[in-house]
Amino acid sequence: xxxxxxxxxxxxxxxxxxxxxxxxxxxxxxxxxxxxxxxxxxxxxxxxxxxxxxxxxxxxxxxxxxxxxxxxxxxxxxxxxxxxxxxxxxxxxxxxxxxxxxxxxxxxxxxxxxxxxxxxxxxxxxxxxxxxxxxxxxxxxxxxxxxxxxxxxxxxxxxxxxxxxxxxxxxxxxxxxxxxxxxxxxxxxxxxxxxxxxxxxxxxxxxxxxxxxxxxxxxxx
Numbered sequence: 001x002x003x004x005x006x007x008x009x010x011x012x013x014x015x016x017x018x019x020x021x022x023x024x025x026x027x028x029x030x031x032x033x034x035x036x037x038x039x040x041x042x043x044x045x046x047x048x049x050x051x052x053x054x055x056x057x058x059x060x061x062x063x064x065x066x067x068x069x070x071x072x073x074x075x076x077x078x079x080x081x082x083x084x085x086x087x088x089x090x091x092x093x094x095x096x097x098x099x100x101x102x103x104x105x106x107x108x109x110x111x112x113x114x115x116x117x118x119x120x121x122x123x124x125x126x127x128x129x130x131x132x133x134x135x136x137x138x139x140x141x142x143x144x145x146x147x148x149x150x151x152x153x154x155x156x157x158x159x160x161x162x163x164x165x166x167x168x169x170x171x172x173x174x175x176x177x178x179x180x181x182x183x184x185x186x187x188x189x190x191x192x193x194x195x196x197x198x199x200x201x202x203x204x205x206x207x208x209x210x211x212x213x214x215x216x217x218x219x220x221x
């Protein structure tokens with residue numbers, strides 16, 4: 001269990017560092033072209049997700065996301081105590097990843113985001129993004145388990161572009177990104193709306209997934 005929690009912390013560290021770090025790099029190099037910056041951010045995030053799921057999935061299941069951990073707990077595949085341990089590891093590792101990105105780019109380590117992300121469109125985007133993520137995981141694990149790493153990586157890369165919120169789809173990364181006043185940031189006041197939409201999307205995705213793929217379908221190992 002210690003190894004599994006460590007895997008969740010390490011995976012979240014590199015995932016969150018990639019999201020924020022690639023956002024900082026993309027904004028610096030894109031000469032104000034926000035489309036190019038978003039493309040770079042999306043590709044980097046998808047690439048690291050593939051690597052992390054393939055590498056750490058056998059150790060912890062590669063959740064890196066409290067929404068995934070929640071539905072694993074609902075499946076009774078993860079005990080509540082383990083779920084709490086995983087969420088704590090995701091938050092701790094993820095915040096450390098955000099701070100490391102600031103340090104690498106010679107920015108103030110401690111920041112509070114000023115980037116407003118709110119409104120019905122953004123919340124709907126987060127609900128849809130998380131709903132689709134859970135369905136992707138459940139369907140792939142059920143029918144193409146060897147494809148879980150590329151499926152999740154490609155889904156998140158696509159969701160950066162088809163949602164106005166750029167698909168956070170992860171309560172832990174939402175909290176961590178409120179600590180970065182960078183391209184990837186979100187103002188703390190907007191975090192609760194995003195997290196509520198993400199959890200609603202995760203529950204809806206889990207319920208539909210059990211109907212579509214069978215009541216014994218789960219979101220992973």
